Amino acid sequence: MSPPLLTIEGLTKAYPGVVANDDVSFDIKPGEVHALLGENGAGKSTLVKMIYGLVRPDSGRMTLHGRAYAPANPSDARAGGVAMVFQHFSLFDALDVAENVALGMENPPRMHDLAARIREVSETYGLPLDPARTLGELSAGERQRVEIVRCLLQDPRLLIMDEPTSVLTPQEVEILFETLRKLTREGVAILYISHKLEEIRALCDRATILRLGRNVGTCIPRDASAREMAEMMVGSAFAAPERAARETGDAALELTGLSLRSPNAFGASLKEITLAVRRGEILGIGGVAGNGQDELLAALSGEVRVAPGAVRLAGRPVGRLGPGARRRLGLLTAPEERLGHAAAPDMSLTENALLTGAERENLMRHGFLRWRRAEDFARRIIERFDVRTPGPQVAARALSGGNLQKFVIGREVLQRPEVLVVNQPTWGVDAAAAAAIRQALLDLAGSGTAVLCISQDLDELMEISDRFGALNEGRLSAIRPAKELNVEEIGLMMGGAHGMEVAHV
Amino acid sequence: MDLSSINPILLLASLMVAATPILLAALGELVSERAGVLNLGVEGMMITGAICGFAIAVETGSPVVGFAAAAAGGALLSLLFALLTQLALANQVASGLALTLFGLGLSALLGQSYVGIRPPATAKLDIPLLGDIPVLGPVLFSHDWMVYFGLALTLAVWAALKYSRAGLILRAVGENHDAAHALGYNVVGVRILAILFGGACAGLGGAYLSLVRVPQWTEGMTAGAGWIALALVVFASWKAGRVLLGAYLFGGVTVLQLNLQAAGVDIPVEYLSMSPYLITILVLVILSADRSRAPGSLGRIFHASR
Numbered sequence: 139m140s141p142p143l144l145t146i147e148g149l150t151k152a153y154p155g156v157v158a159n160d161d162v163s164f165d166i167k168p169g170e171v172h173a174l175l176g177e178n179g180a181g182k183s184t185l186v187k188m189i190y191g192l193v194r195p196d197s198g199r200m201t202l203h204g205r206a207y208a209p210a211n212p213s214d215a216r217a218g219g220v221a222m223v224f225q226h227f228s229l230f231d232a233l234d235v236a237e238n239v240a241l242g243m244e245n246p247p248r249m250h251d252l253a254a255r256i257r258e259v260s261e262t263y264g265l266p267l268d269p270a271r272t273l274g275e276l277s278a279g280e281r282q283r284v285e286i287v288r289c290l291l292q293d294p295r296l297l298i299m300d301e302p303t304s305v306l307t308p309q310e311v312e313i314l315f316e317t318l319r320k321l322t323r324e325g326v327a328i329l330y331i332s333h334k335l336e337e338i339r340a341l342c343d344r345a346t347i348l349r350l351g352r353n354v355g356t357c358i359p360r361d362a363s364a365r366e367m368a369e370m371m372v373g374s375a376f377a378a379p380e381r382a383a384r385e386t387g388d389a390a391l392e393l394t395g396l397s398l399r400s401p402n403a404f405g406a407s408l409k410e411i412t413l414a415v416r417r418g419e420i421l422g423i424g425g426v427a428g429n430g431q432d433e434l435l436a437a438l439s440g441e442v443r444v445a446p447g448a449v450r451l452a453g454r455p456v457g458r459l460g461p462g463a464r465r466r467l468g469l470l471t472a473p474e475e476r477l478g479h480a481a482a483p484d485m486s487l488t489e490n491a492l493l494t495g496a497e498r499e500n501l502m503r504h505g506f507l508r509w510r511r512a513e514d515f516a517r518r519i520i521e522r523f524d525v526r527t528p529g530p531q532v533a534a535r536a537l538s539g540g541n542l543q544k545f546v547i548g549r550e551v552l553q554r555p556e557v558l559v560v561n562q563p564t565w566g567v568d569a570a571a572a573a574a575i576r577q578a579l580l581d582l583a584g585s586g587t588a589v590l591c592i593s594q595d596l597d598e599l600m601e602i603s604d605r606f607g608a609l610n611e612g613r614l615s616a617i618r619p620a621k622e623l624n625v626e627e628i629g630l631m632m633g634g635a636h637g638m639e640v641a642h643v
Numbered sequence: 644m645d646l647s648s649i650n651p652i653l654l655l656a657s658l659m660v661a662a663t664p665i666l667l668a669a670l671g672e673l674v675s676e677r678a679g680v681l682n683l684g685v686e687g688m689m690i691t692g693a694i695c696g697f698a699i700a701v702e703t704g705s706p707v708v709g710f711a712a713a714a715a716g717g718a719l720l721s722l723l724f725a726l727l728t729q730l731a732l733a734n735q736v737a738s739g740l741a742l743t744l745f746g747l748g749l750s751a752l753l754g755q756s757y758v759g760i761r762p763p764a765t766a767k768l769d770i771p772l773l774g775d776i777p778v779l780g781p782v783l784f785s786h787d788w789m790v791y792f793g794l795a796l797t798l799a800v801w802a803a804l805k806y807s808r809a810g811l812i813l814r815a816v817g818e819n820h821d822a823a824h825a826l827g828y829n830v831v832g833v834r835i836l837a838i839l840f841g842g843a844c845a846g847l848g849g850a851y852l853s854l855v856r857v858p859q860w861t862e863g864m865t866a867g868a869g870w871i872a873l874a875l876v877v878f879a880s881w882k883a884g885r886v887l888l889g890a891y892l893f894g895g896v897t898v899l900q901l902n903l904q905a906a907g908v909d910i911p912v913e914y915l916s917m918s919p920y921l922i923t924i925l926v927l928v929i930l931s932a933d934r935s936r937a938p939g940s941l942g943r944i945f946h947a948s949r
Contacts, residue, residue, distance in 0.1 A: 212827030228822040241815050
């Protein structure tokens with residue numbers, strides 16, 4: 139048995155009001171893929187930031203290559219052979235690929251030589267990249283290649299990857315895994331953070347599980363089931379969503395040839411989208427982030443106006459109507475970004491309930507607000523959706539991600555929509571809250587609402603949707619019954635490997 | 644009306660002099676904005692530089708020492724802005740406006756005993772041979788050294804931003820401060836240095852007004868030049884070459900319209916006075932129709948979170 143590459147003993151880090159890591163210990167061996175598992179807020183990010191020198195621990199020790207290791211900044215970490223691929227990319231849109239790579243290196247070679255080395259390494263590992271392209275023009279998958287190539291150029295001994303697959307198609311994930319396996323054969327250790335349990339079972343040799351900042355156990359992912367690992371993460375058993383058999387009715391929402399130029403300079407424009415959602419069904423729309431999801435939601439909510447006939451609600455053209463008018467007709471939406479888009483962060487839950495509920499819940503009279511009714515409505519949401527909060531007077535910002543998400547989804551569900559459109563309904567939400575939100579969507583469809591669920595979480599879409607389509611560069615794939623699809627086919631619908639190849643060596 | 648009274652050679656020569664103060668101040672602001680800091684205090688730093696440079700030049704008799712003092716004065720005032728916005732995390736717009744008001748008041752106080760004095764003359768670089776070329780000689784090669792310093796600074800800022808490692812880090816900090824922090828760069832440190840550079844350049848620009856262009860000290864003598872410099876940076880799409888173009892265009896039209904006024908052209912004076920602003924903005928707006936955009940983190944407060 140080889141000695142560990144990195145040993146962590148009793149690492150503790152506290153922030154005002156919260157202990158992010160409490161006495162965490164584990165070790166990583168050379169050539170091992172070690173998974174770090176845990177829910178949002180379990181302390182995974184803080185832990186890897188300490189290893190990468192971005193955050194200094196309050197107490198505890200780390201040993202790298204058998205020597206004491208206490209990086210004061212990321213430069214120290216890089217000098218010790220530690221490289222990191224970030225969850226929220228550490229990239230710069232306005233700079234080109236080579237400049238982005240140079241910024242992540244200790245002693246970058248001259249730009250001309252660097253470009254040649256980027257080409258060489260990216261081709262060796264099957265991650266083709268053009269060093270001269272501006273980063274803002276790249277797809278999410280390509281951006282990740284930039285991050286990985288940046289790390290590979292420094293010959294790392296330990297590669298930290300924070301949720302690397304959340305923006306990849308299944309084909310791209312498979313190729314990434316091949317690259318990682320090749321690296322481990324060269325003796326590189328990989329610390330892999332994810333909450334996609336099936337991926338961890340396919341890739342990782344060992345897993346350390348964190349809950350509320352503590353190390354609550356280790357397991358061999360190949361020998362454990364995804365369910366067992368999920369329960370270790372949550373600390374208790376939770377109910378998986380159930381779907382009742384249900385009847386689907388006529389088309390409630392129809393899109394016909396919907397095209398929309400993206401208002402965002404680096405966004406994807408929608409091209410000729412045609413679909414229909416029937417009453418009582420859930421239509422799942424998958425796809426890698428940045429392929430038109432936000433634009434589709436904006437066109438449906440009424441934030442962006444389109445041709446009148448492009449969006450029809452129960453046969454009635456609504457493309458020119460604004461959000462308020464659409465809500466009155468029963469078309470409700472819940473966007474992806476909780477703080478700032480779905481909810482106003484500094485306003486109370488009552489005020490937030492008013493913001494989308496005013497029309498349908500009759501919370502306004504002659505232009506004046508009916509505070510008591512609004513507060514009752516907010517209370518109903520809090521009770522029905524088990525939102526953990528002291529009361530409706532609390533600011534939206536003060537709620538945890540999962541609780542606020544339950545609130546914004548619940549706010550729309552309780553308005554008995556004819557059609558509900560949600561984007562990333564369980565993004566960054568703990569497993570129990572995610573299960574509750576999915577159950578609510580299933581129940582809503584069961585009561586006859588047409589639900590359009592846009593998500594990047596394929597497991598979620600397979601769990602709840604009746605039919606499935608994927609967005610790729612603003613185009614919608616053919617829509618097919620979800621039960622007939624396997625992962626391979628879904629990946630191809632999402633655009634396949636986008637030019638990625640398996641490592642050549 | 645007598646257009647023949649306008650001497651085109653003198654006109655072109657004075658264009659470079661008229662453009663230099665705004666060019667210097669705008670270059671400083673460009674660097675600070677590329678680092679993600681919006682400093683609306685350019686006017687205040689300019690006028691502080693104007694009085695510091697004037698006073699020290701008069702006391703020492705040396706314009707060179709005066710310009711150095713102007714740069715130091717502008718940088719010192721900008722340090723106040725740096726402390727407020729980078730360490731106390733104050734709002735950049737409000738702090739910048741306060742800096743302008745403070746600088747105007749402070750300079751009036753400092754300059755009380757310097758009104759009506761003539762400063763020592765700044766040496767002209769009489770370049771032999773080149774200066775003797777007809778037309779080109781007097782237009783291009785017979786200015787004081789600060790004019791050439793402004794040109795050299797434009798080239799230096801452009802090259803440093805484009806080719807140097809420090810320039811790359813500065814652009815990275817301005818583009819996405821969270822990512823730069825995650826990679827281990829000292830966002831606050833880079834920004835403080837950029838703010839100081841901006842302050843020093845604004846101070847030089849101000850001193851050029853009081854020591855060369857006017858040359859005299861009067862209260863509020865920058866008369867909005869700092870605001871022009873600020874606008875120039877935006878309309879020049881944060882590019883050093885376009886700042887130079889904009890400053891020369893502005894300086895040129897300013898000088899031309901003054902000449903036209905003197906020649907008694909039959910256009911209301913108000914239209915002539917507004918023409919430099921209109922023409923400069925128009926040209927730069929047309930130029931900025933390409934895809935260039937503001938630095939991604941411009942004006943946003945950076946706070947290293949967990």
